Amino acid sequence: MSDRQALNLVKWLTLGCIGFGIFQNATVRGEDRLYPAQGNVVRGTIKEMTRDRVVIDNNGRTQNFATQDISRIVFEGEPQSLTRAKELVANKQMEQAVSEIKKVDPASISSENAKKEYDYYLWSIEGRMALAGSGDANASVKGLLAYAKDNPQSFHFYEMTELLGQLAVSLGNFDRAAAYFAALAKAPAKDVQLRGRFMEAKALLIQDKFDEAKGAFSQVLAASSDSAGIARIQKLAQVGLARVELGLGNADAALEVLYKMVREGDAADGELFAAIYNAQGACLMAKEEFDGAVLAFLHTDLLYPGQADSHAEALYHLASLWTKLGEPQRAVDAKSRLNSLYAGSVWAKK
Amino acid sequence: MRYPTSEFITQNLKSRLHFTVLRLDFRKAPWDGTTDTIFRSRANGLRCSEKNTAKQQNKNAGALFLKQVRNPMQIRPNPITMSGVSRTSLQKCETRRILMRLLMCKSTINFGKPNVCLVRCILCLAGALLFVSSSRGEEPVARFLERLRQQKLFDLAVVYLDRSAAAGLLNPTTLQNLELEKIILRQESVAASKSGKDREARAQQVEQDLQKFLSSNPNHARRTEAKLKLADIWLTRAQELLDKGDDQKQSAREYFQKSMDLFGASVTELRPILESMQGAKVDPNDREKLALRERYQEEYRQAEILQAYCAMRLGDTFASGSSDARAWLTKAKELFSGIIKKTTDRREAGRHVLCLLYRGQTLVKLGENDEALDSFIRVADITEGGAFRTWVVQATTEIVKLLSNPKQAKFEAAIERGDRLLKTAQANERFQPEWIDLQFVVAEAKLGWASKIAKEPNGDLRSKTIRSEVRSAIQALARRPGPQQDRARSFLADLGVEVKDASGDKPIEIKNFADGMRAIREKLDESRDFTLQVDVLQTRRAEADEEERANIDAELVRVRSDMDSIFDVALDLTQRTIAQYSAEDSREDLLQARYYLAFILVKLERYWDAAAVADFTCRSSLGQELGQKAGGLALFSYRKLLESVGPERKANFRSTIESLSSFLLEQWPAAEESRVAVTNLLQLAVESQQWEDVERYLDMIPKDAPDHGRIARELGYMRWSQYAVAVDAKKKSGEELGDADRAVLAQAQRLLELGLSELKTETLDERSIQAAVALARIYLNADRIADAQSILSRENIGPLSVARSRRELINDQRTLSEIFRLNMRISVLLASRNGTPLTVDAVQTLVHEMNSAAEPGQFVNDLVLLSQELIDQFKQGGNVSTQTSLLELFPELMDQATQASGSIELLDWIGKSALNVVELAKGNPTLAPKTDRLASVAESAIKKMLMVAESNPGVLTDQRKEQLSILQSQAARNRGNYADAVNLLTEVVRKNNSNLLAQLELARTYQLWGMSAKSQEYLKAALLGAEYNAATRTSVVWGWGRISQRLASQPKFQDYFLESRLNLAECRYQIAMLESEAAAKSKTMETAFEDVRKTVLSFPNLESKEWETKFDLLLRKIQRELRREEIGLREFVKT
Secondary structure, eight states: OOOOHHHHHHHHHHHHHHHHHHHHHHHHHEEEEEEEEESEEEEEEEEEOOOOOEEEEETTEEEEEEEEGEEEEEEEEEOOOOOOOOHHHHOOOOHHHHHHHHHOOOOGOOOHHHHHHHHHHHHHHHHHHHTTTTHHHHHHHHHHHHHHHOOTOOHHHHHHHHHHHHHHHTTTTTHHHHHHHHHHHTTTSHHHHHHHHHHHHHHHHHTOOOOOOOOHHHHHHHHHOOSSSHHHHHHHHHHHHHHHHTTTTTTHHHHHHHHHHHHHHHHTOHHHHHHHHHHHHHHHHHHOHHHHHHHHIIIIIIIIOOHHHHHHHHHHHHHHHHHHHHHHHHHHHHHHHHHHHHHSSHHHHH | EEEEEEEEIIIIIIIIHHHHHHSSSSTTTTTOHHEEEEEEEHHHHHOHHHHHHHHHHHEEEHHHHHHHHHHHHGGOOHHHHHHOOTTTHHHHHHHHHHHHHHHHHTSOOOOOOOOOOOOOOHHHHHHHHHHTTTTSSOHHHHHHHHHHHHHTOHHHHHHHHHHHHTTTOOOHHHHHHHHHHHHHHHHHHHOOOOOOOOOOHHHHHHEEEEEHHHHOOOOOOOOHOOOOOOOHHHHHHHHHHHHHHHHGGGHHHHHHHHHHHHHHHHHHHHHHHHHHGGGGGGGGGGHHHHHHHHHHHHHHHHHHHHHHHHHHHHHHSOOOOOOOHHHHHHHHHHHHHHHHOOSSSGGGGGHHHHHHHHHHHHHHHHHHHHHHHHHHHHHHHHOTTHHHHHHHHHHHHHHHHHHHSSTTTHHHHHHHHHHHHHHHTTTTTTHHHHHHHHHHHHHHHHHHHHHHTTTSSSHHHHHHHHHHHHHHHHHHHHOOTTTHHHHHHHHHHHHSSSTTTOOOOSSOOOOOOHHHHHHHHHHHHHHHHHHHHHHHHHHHHHHHHHHHHHHHHHHHHHHHHHHHHHHHHHHHHHHHHTTOTTTSSHHHHHHHHHHHHHHHHHTTTTTHHHHHHHHHHHHHHTOOOHHHHHHHHHHHHHHHHHHHHHHHHHHHHHHHHHHHHHHHHOTTTTTHHHHHHHHHHHHHHHHHTTTHHHHHHHSSSSSTTTTHHHHHHOOOOHHHHHHHHHHHHHHTOOOOOOOOOOOOOOOHHHHHEEEEEEEOOOOOHHHHHHHHHHHHHHHHHOOOOHHHHHHHHHHHTTTHHHHHHHGGOOOOOHHHHHHHHHHHHHHHHHHHHHOOOOOHHHHHHHHHHHHHHTTTTTTHHHHHHHHHHHHHHHOSSSHHHHHHHHHHHHHHHHHHHHHHOOOHHHHHHHHHHHHHHHHHHTTTTTTTGGGHHHHHHHHHHHHHHHHHHHSSSTOHHHHHHHHHHHHHHHHHHHOHHHHHHHHHHHHHHHHTOHHHHHHHHHHHHHHHHHHHHOHHHHHHHHHHHHETTTTTTTEEHHHHHHHHHHHHHHHGHHHHHHHHHHHHHHHHHHHHHHSSSSHHHHHHHHHHHHHHHHHHHHTTTTTSSHHHHHHHHHHHHHHTTTTOOOOOHHHHOOO
């Protein structure tokens, strides 16, 4: 053996021992991992979990986290597939999350917390897939309600309530949706409260209750903006308000607001910009400026196809608008993409 | 020959080649323009593990490049590099892309000097992040334009730029370049244009636009770019003219010259600018200036190359070998050589190689073959992928040509070189233009070689083998749709594949049956090439413009004629072959020959003969598979004949087809031909409306055949639709349904029951769901409610189950809505039958389901439809208990719906529908007492609607609110609550005194109230009005008297007028009847009599029988009270 080979062997052995040691620590010592929405992961033992806060003990030092500031928690003894599914959900990679969570054998989970997490993620992923047009909304609602019944103080409470509200809207059950969104108003965090109000306003808009929606959106906009989260909701609310203006027959006024938002906004914010362009498209459609409307919806289709709901809406409108521009083949293409990508969405069912 | 456009040189050489070149480690071995260096560099710079990645990246880049080379006009300018201003969003986008490239290739660049690369990446990353962060607050113009371009939406992209500019979404730099950007987009649209005329018109427009741009923007930063584009257009035009033929050479020459001059002028213009920006003259920190210099350098080089290219092409516009041609070609050679010497920097590797290729081509034209070969070999020996690979193929093609020309005759070397490269071709590469060219020249070289060795002793066999190889290679090209097909076909024709004596100048001799069979097969094989050509031509025809279509049509006629000739020869051959059949020959072969005969006759469209031969072959086949195929041919022929015969002969054909179908089914029950046979029969029966035969034909299909149930469902649904149409028509015309209609319904039911009994989960489709809905409706109409429910709710396959769990199977929104409506009807009726009213939850679920199935705005329509269906059910009358149940359940259902909903539309529907049913029920003495509850529901619904409206100001207009008050008053009146009704209505007329409907309702209500309460006071109010205002001398409530005065001169309100006159008299009659004194009664009764008389005399025809009857009845009552003869209206006739 040459000196170099010997040196390499020593290096590998050293690395192997370190790796093995880490692995040993992970299994023997056992710890939960809390991933904040911003900042580094905190390891320790979860001491308390309520719908409002989570307390983690890190070597005798306790840290409190408001639930809306938590991205996810990985519990000791959790199956790896569940951990990966959680990470994928945090990255909004739902399809991969579905296949990952399917790998989990629930019977094999021994930890009580992990079992609960499995239940929650199983149905919340299904629900998010349903919102994107390919999951079973009814099954998700059923599953989440069962989870909520068993875990009324879950730290997922507000996130789950919002999801239930969105699912109720997608199922056309607006009264129930309103109840869910109203529950968010009881959250201690202001941005959660506002998000609930925003969602409620959106639901009212879907029902063409323009005056009520206007009131709700205005409330969101009137709130003091002391965090980035709130500022973002307010921008989305501004788009909602433009939609209300359109509903009330003021397409020009709505367009003016939307153009201003484009000039001043950050095009990297896909959710916001897809919403803006769809609203622009709707305004231009109302004004019978079909080429402009196509361009607006094409923004969403070509630049923000990752925004499932907005993309489905854009495809739905493009399917009819292309025909008006004498492009039947493109219309067929839009329709078929809508049906294949978002078969379960409200847009595909329209 | 394709030429490089300015964009091609700018983009593909700059970014893609630069990227490619980056992956070659030129830092270790400075680029000296030799391929050896590249090999060395590659060997040094790439690790084995990275080679595959690099190859893959090269392949992708190459694919992109080829795409553009094939459509030179599509090669688009990149506004990013052209703009010259680093802060535009366009540039930010490009910077990110460059970064991505760098990051992608980081594993392959210079592992020997990681620090340099790392620093470079970090610098780029920092720069890119800077741009990303500064991308806030802008319309993503560049990205969106890029995507529009990818989608070939050039015209829309122009619209987009205009709209964005108008909306103030563009930044100043983009605005400054707006005009040029639009011109560039239009230029890109030229290649995407589908018709030749449009393409030409667009090209002309772009040319004009560019000239206008240049004249009106003498100092524009992108002026040179515009010039290059204009020169490109002229170059394209020159190229096209040259391709048209020798007579266009003069025009082509002019365009080449113009183009060359413009490229030259650009070089002259840029030279001093670049000199002033050389080296340290530009501040290294001035990024904008640096970028500008880089752009000018690129434009300068591309202008130089294109200038040289134009010179080369100018040589082509003169006779080959002429002094003019030689002069231009010599100039081109010098120019290319000059550029080759200058482009030694690694960043210009692509340009260097391209110029080598073009110099080689120029040298060939000059006859300097040895030098040319040297140039080509320098290109062909490059093993790098991407754009280089295309040039390698082109250079190899030239080498093969040079080596295999008659003077050189180095066929083996040429073939070896060509084949070596062809072996490396990927499947998707083989049919790209450059590769196709190579295949053809290699094939030609092989043929040359074959001819050469055929002259050698014993070389004949080898020569044949080579020719055979060539034939199969070119046949592969001929089979693939594409522009190469013509060339391949012509090549094959020269090779002797195509039969030129197809018309049979000389009949093919056959010695015996077996020999004949071989000859037939060969002939049929030949025919396949023609079939392929016809297919190809038809495909091309579908995509061609009018001009091309005419040419294709002519070609089709020719090819079909050739094909017919082949089949004629084949027919003759087959007939002679069959005649040679002897006992020694195989009987199977005879069957085969007959089958061929039938097939050829079909191809020649001799359907009578074909049918006879095929039918016979089928029946005499003793169950062999070929007989089954012959049956298919016979059916096809019969079907064709059927299209051409009159209706009287169709019946005969049907019996023939029926007989053949029975035979096919008996012999090959599972065969496709048998299924087609019966389907044909069914189709014929349906077409000729012979429905009595349909079920018989259906019985011919084996019960276990997968299609049996499906066809039964289709037919049943068809019959049901016919029945529904007939019912609708008769309903409109007021006719009764006849026996024929009932027979249609009965057959629909039978077929649907049969079809649905065979339905399984795996055969479930939308039509089966529609069929089940139809059957449920049939059962429901026949009062078989339980059966209807059973069919609707079948587990997994019932429409309701599917609508709930697999809604994606139902695409037709109407079907979905109908399912839930049916479900609601059935639920209501079943609840009525069972005496178990629906629970709140059940009603809510039903309403929710209907809502979820409906399109936006459709829900209310669905409810209206349901209402109509329930009312229809109610009107059917027959079963009093059902009617009573409906009347009892209707309010329950509606009350629940009222509670459950806050939708104005739904509440409106409830109110109206409930009142509608109340009105109907009032006409039936048994049902009339049971209407209170329903009227109350109507009233609640309207009240709730008004409440909703109050909390949503502006939702209802004043007019709509008045209508609601009227509806509410009707509901109150129907419940006997006259005071409330009068109050509601009076409130309306106080605000809007001229609301005629409210005034009418008031008069009606007062009248009913008076009659009900036996009150003269209310009757007088109905007659004369109420709430008299002394100041205005009018009453707020008009009463019948004033209503009739107001309407007397308004023909459009004729019915209301007659109603007011009738009720005027009726009220007086009622008042008279309440008089206690005989004289007063008689006097008032006389007045009533006069009211009728005046009306009848003024309107002798009373507009309709209905009014005549009403007045007649009233008059008879009055006559009775006046103790006159009860002769009704005849009294006035007598008068």
